Amino acid sequence: MGRLVYAANISLDGFLEDETGAFDWSVPDEAVHAFWNEHERGIGTSLYGRRLYETMRVWADDDWLVGEPDVVREYAEIWRDTDRIVYSRSLTEVSTPRTRLESEFDPEAVRRLKEESAADLSIGGAGIAVEAFRHGLVDETALLLCPVLVGGGKPALPRGVRLDLELLEQRRFDNGVVYLRHAVRNPG
Template sequence: MGKLVYAANTSLDGYLEDETGAFDWSVPDEEVHAFWNEHERRVGTSLYGRRMYETMRVWEDDEWLRGEPDVVRAYAEIWRDTDKVVYSATLEEVSTARTRIERTFDPDAVRALKDASGADLSIGGATLAGEAFRHGLVDEVVLLLCPVVVGGGKPALPRGVRVDLELLEHRRFGNGVVHVRHAVRTAG
């Protein structure tokens, strides 16, 4: 059985992107990128909302990867080798391999996917992750806290949902980013 892991880069004040939609402040250096590579190697299926999928599909394209460091090119290969489910009522088609569209988020289907999986699953996109939190589906939370306060934007964690956590692991990177990994103890 796989765990459903919500993982994200976030500002210290808890935002995925600032009020203008920018997240350039969270671009990882090589050390942090290597961390994400190791994290993603454990993922067999990624669940995305439409906007997160549209952001991530750049990893399918080789053109921009020319001249990038090995760690960045390695991430592209890891991403390509992962199955992807995109939840969208409006997306007409996908442009990446190993990807399918689901029109609605069905908590029972996600539970069945977790039960059948031999690897962990990741969930990306604040809105979609919020639904998973509300249905008690998230097993772990992995956050990389970037040393910046952006003052507002898209919250990394859902509003109106209490989730009790247990710290499993933490680490400080050379660039000031702090990794925290928590198990979900209770959701409600």
């Protein structure tokens, strides 16, 4: 059975994006990028909302990778080797291989996917992550706290959901980013 892991870069005040939708403050340095590469190697399927998918699909294209550091090109290969499910009511098709489009987030289908999966799954995108938290589907969080306050924007964690967590791992990077990995102790 696979675990569903909510993984995100977040500001110290708890946001995925600032009030303008920017997240350039979370661009990883080489050490943090290498960390994410290792994390993503254990993921068999990524569950995305539309906006995150539109951001991430750049990894399917080789053109921009010319001249990029090895760690960046390595992530592209990891991303390409992962299956994806995109939840969107507005998209009519997806443009990347190994990607399936679903118009609705179905909690029971995700439960079955977890039960049938030999690898872990990740979930990203504020909207669907909130649904996964509300339905007790998230087993772990993997959060990289970036040393920045953005003052507002898109919250990284759901409002109105109480979950008890157990700290499993922590790490500090030289650039001030702090990794916190928690198990959800009382999933639905």
